[in-house]
Amino acid sequence: xxxxxxxxxxxxxxxxxxxxxxxxxxxxxxxxxxxxxxxxxxxxxxxxxxxxxxxxxxxxxxxxxxxxxxxxxxxxxxxxxxxxxxxxxxxxxxxxxxxxxxxxxxxxxxxxxxxxxxxxxxxxxxxxx
Amino acid sequence: xxxxxxxxxxxxxxxxxxxxxxxxxxxxxxxxxxxxxxxxxxxxxxxxxxxxxxxxxxxxxxxxxxxxxxxxxxxxxxxxxxxxxxxxxxxxxxxxxxxxxxxxxxxxxxxxxxxxxxxxxxxxxxxxxxxxxxxxxxxxxxxxxxxxxxxxxxxxxxxxxxxxxxxxxxxxxxxxxxxxxxxxxxxxxxxxxxxxxxxxxxxxxxxxxxxxxxxxxxxxxxxxxxxxxxx
Numbered sequence: 001x002x003x004x005x006x007x008x009x010x011x012x013x014x015x016x017x018x019x020x021x022x023x024x025x026x027x028x029x030x031x032x033x034x035x036x037x038x039x040x041x042x043x044x045x046x047x048x049x050x051x052x053x054x055x056x057x058x059x060x061x062x063x064x065x066x067x068x069x070x071x072x073x074x075x076x077x078x079x080x081x082x083x084x085x086x087x088x089x090x091x092x093x094x095x096x097x098x099x100x101x102x103x104x105x106x107x108x109x110x111x112x113x114x115x116x117x118x119x120x121x122x123x124x125x126x127x128x129x
Numbered sequence: 130x131x132x133x134x135x136x137x138x139x140x141x142x143x144x145x146x147x148x149x150x151x152x153x154x155x156x157x158x159x160x161x162x163x164x165x166x167x168x169x170x171x172x173x174x175x176x177x178x179x180x181x182x183x184x185x186x187x188x189x190x191x192x193x194x195x196x197x198x199x200x201x202x203x204x205x206x207x208x209x210x211x212x213x214x215x216x217x218x219x220x221x222x223x224x225x226x227x228x229x230x231x232x233x234x235x236x237x238x239x240x241x242x243x244x245x246x247x248x249x250x251x252x253x254x255x256x257x258x259x260x261x262x263x264x265x266x267x268x269x270x271x272x273x274x275x276x277x278x279x280x281x282x283x284x285x286x287x288x289x290x291x292x293x294x295x296x297x298x299x300x301x302x303x304x305x306x307x308x309x310x311x312x313x314x315x316x317x318x319x320x321x322x323x324x325x326x327x328x329x330x331x332x333x334x335x336x337x338x339x340x341x342x343x344x345x346x347x348x349x350x351x352x353x354x355x356x357x358x359x360x
């Protein structure tokens with residue numbers, strides 16, 4: 001009976017942890033996408049002169065990401081987490097170097113990678129099968 | 130992880146159903162659920178070892194899930210005969226009162242040659258000697274010979290036999306087992322007296338057993354060379 005109770009508790013805790021993890025990833029990716037929305041749409045002509053909005057937005061995005069990275073990496077393929085790190089770095093570099101098309105592409109890629117992370121952890125018949 | 134969790138659950142159930150449908154012939158020693166768990170555990174444990182990009186949780190979640198399911202399944206099987214029948218099937222009588230149930234053999238997909246082979250492995254050369262053959266739910270065949278062909282027992286021969294029970298290993302590789310001394314119902318002093326009688330020290334004994342009939346069996350260590358066995 002003790003073994004059964006132990007197994008039942010393990011199953012309950014495991015189910016709870018898995019559901020919590022799913023909710024956590026959903027919430028984190030929503031926060032990340034919201035933070036990404038605050039990034040400027042275009043690179044201004046002289047970025048050095050007016051980069052404060054961008055720097056604040058990218059810092060906020062990075063903060064959200066760094067806060068949750070460890071917990072996300074416990075349950076997500078590390079390659080997906082590395083891809084977001086990379087996309088954040090590229091977005092910053094393209095903005096600060098004034099590369100307009102590069103920045104637009106990097107922003108799109110960053111949002112797409114966040115959505116991919118969300119999709120890979122969301123519960124769907126497609127994902128299960 | 131939630132996908133891995135649900136995938137594990139689905140694969141576990143599918144494997145159990147498949148193994149159940151494959152029948153008893155495929156199982157051998159283990160119960161179906163144990164076999165399925167064994168299959169899956171061995172594969173799951175190695176995934177994060179071979180690829181550093183895969184988090185350990187990809188193995189831990191399914192492993193703990195399988196272990197819990199296995200324990201819960203065993204418990205439920207113990208409590209419910211319906212579930213027991215559903216998961217593990219029930220013993221099948223292949224030979225009943227010396228008559229082969231051909232329909233049951235066909236249902237189990239066992240050929241007569243396979244049955245004969247199984248009987249030979251149990252030292253039964255003639256199927257006509259068999260009164261009952263039952264294929265157990267773990268895939269093992271239990272065979273009961275006709276009384277006229279079964280070995281004569283002391284009871285049938287009206288012989289008075291002392292019950293020797295089992296032999297308790299009292300000394301193994303020069304070390305006394307106090308637990309087995311208690312089980313055999315003798316004291317350490319009695320043991321030392323027995324060794325002294327045979328001019329032996331505890332350290333010189335490789336194996337000393339004592340059965341419930343009070344018979345001692347002693348093997349001395351080869352390095353001592355004081356003889357092989359004494360009763």
